Amino acid sequence: xxxxxxxxxxxxxxxxxxxxxxxxxxxxxxxxxxxxxxxxxxxxxxxxxxxxxxxxxxxxxxxxxxxxxxxxxxxxxxxxxxxxxxxxxxxxxxxxxxxxxxxxxxxxxxxxxxxxxxxxxxxxxxxxxxxxxxxxxxxxxxxxxxxxxxxxxxxxxxxxxxxxxxxxxxxxxxxxxxxxxxxxxxxxxxxxxxxxxxxxxxxxxxxxxxxxxxxxxxxxxxxxxxxxxxxxxxxxxxxxxxxxxxxxxxxxxxxxxxxxxxxxxxxxxxxxxxxxxxxxxxxxxxxxxxxxxxxxxxxxxxxxxxxxxxxxxxxxxxxxxxxxxxxxxxxxxxxxxxxxxxxxxxxxxxxxxxxxxxxxxxxxxxxxxxxxxxxxxxxxxxxxxxxxxxxxxxxxxxxxxxxx
Numbered sequence: 001x002x003x004x005x006x007x008x009x010x011x012x013x014x015x016x017x018x019x020x021x022x023x024x025x026x027x028x029x030x031x032x033x034x035x036x037x038x039x040x041x042x043x044x045x046x047x048x049x050x051x052x053x054x055x056x057x058x059x060x061x062x063x064x065x066x067x068x069x070x071x072x073x074x075x076x077x078x079x080x081x082x083x084x085x086x087x088x089x090x091x092x093x094x095x096x097x098x099x100x101x102x103x104x105x106x107x108x109x110x111x112x113x114x115x116x117x118x119x120x121x122x123x124x125x126x127x128x129x130x131x132x133x134x135x136x137x138x139x140x141x142x143x144x145x146x147x148x149x150x151x152x153x154x155x156x157x158x159x160x161x162x163x164x165x166x167x168x169x170x171x172x173x174x175x176x177x178x179x180x181x182x183x184x185x186x187x188x189x190x191x192x193x194x195x196x197x198x199x200x201x202x203x204x205x206x207x208x209x210x211x212x213x214x215x216x217x218x219x220x221x222x223x224x225x226x227x228x229x230x231x232x233x234x235x236x237x238x239x240x241x242x243x244x245x246x247x248x249x250x251x252x253x254x255x256x257x258x259x260x261x262x263x264x265x266x267x268x269x270x271x272x273x274x275x276x277x278x279x280x281x282x283x284x285x286x287x288x289x290x291x292x293x294x295x296x297x298x299x300x301x302x303x304x305x306x307x308x309x310x311x312x313x314x315x316x317x318x319x320x321x322x323x324x325x326x327x328x329x330x331x332x333x334x335x336x337x338x339x340x341x342x343x344x345x346x347x348x349x350x351x352x353x354x355x356x357x358x359x360x361x362x363x364x365x366x367x368x369x370x371x372x373x374x375x376x377x378x379x380x381x382x383x384x385x386x387x388x389x390x391x392x393x394x395x396x397x398x399x400x401x402x403x404x
Contacts (some may be wrong), residue, residue, distance in 0.1 A: 023037075036191055037229070216248070228277055262293075
């Protein structure tokens with residue numbers, strides 16, 4: 001039977017004959033009986049029909065390879081990575097309902113954020129900290145991607161902001177649900193609490209011992225759905241499930257730097273994303289999910305590589321404009337260099353970072369304003385904040401908060 005998948009390229013979904021679909025377990029929640037879903041362990045049975053995915057898999061692998069090569073041509077790749085991680089943190093948190101902007105986050109991190117929505121910004125900042133913690137453990141400590149590490153990352157993710165009182169760093173001990181006002185009218189009810197650890201242990205075994213020859217991108221796509229289906233925490237599952245994709249690809253050396261983030265793709269196609277996750281649970285249609293996932297990897301990788309090239313061009317063009325100032329260009333060039341890593345600055349903070357006097361920094365920023373490269377954002381005469389608008393405009397594409 002053919003059923004429309006409902007995502008942007010109009011692909012069709014095929015029911016998998018004999019698919020192992022998992023089981024429903026009846027459980028009591030809040031005085032009502034509900035049917036919770038317990039997924040079968042990975043890999044799927046019957047096996048994924050790879051022949052229908054090979055062309056798209058090749059395109060995605062080539063695109064992610066080109067993206068990984070971007071790191072080798074950037075003069076200072078850590079600057080791009082620093083800002084790009086923050087864009088991903090913002091997008092992933094927006095999917096969960098935050099209303100922060102990229103400027104809010106940068107101001108918060110610079111401790112210069114009067115009036116910023118504190119809970120929202122703390123939530124986004126915690127996502128950055130969780131990403132940093134996970135990558136540090138995987139790379140510097142050579143720690144495996146395991147249940148212990150997943151719980152550690154969750155602890156960092158929910159350390160501050162909303163959800164900080166909801167069993168942080170621990171698998172849930174009560175029933176949760178997705179959609180609806182209670183489990184009885186929910187769209188989906190994940191496994192009961194006593195099934196969470198067995199399900200997660202099976203997922204851990206799959207991460208460590210996948211079927212021979214399974215491509216890394218297929219493995220990551222399968223693991224993401226399984227994690228979201230188990231929904232092992234009371235809060236933060238969506239954000240951690242999206243981080244899991246990047247951690248897996250870095251752990252498998254598909255990416256040298258964590259430059260692939262699918263949150264913008266999932267945000268743009270969020271209804272298709274939710275529908276396809278549910279379709280896997282209901283009819284075992286892994287192939288259509290994987291097609292959607294691989295399209296996201298391909299398109300997101302291409303967009304990220306293009307973004308890096310646009311930022312390189314912006315920096316080079318603006319540097320040439322500054323060099324045209326002649327003898328007074330030296331200080332302005334140093335401030336411009338700082339703005340590449342901190343797109344929002346104040347005069348006192350920039351003076352401290354650059355070890356220049358505040359009058360010198362102030363004059364340099366005024367020159368950058370006259371050149372049209374920088375804009376003062378507060379309209380005040382004191383505690384002024386200067387923004388590198390061209391840089392923020394490129395990074396901010398797609399980061400408008402979702403409507404409430």
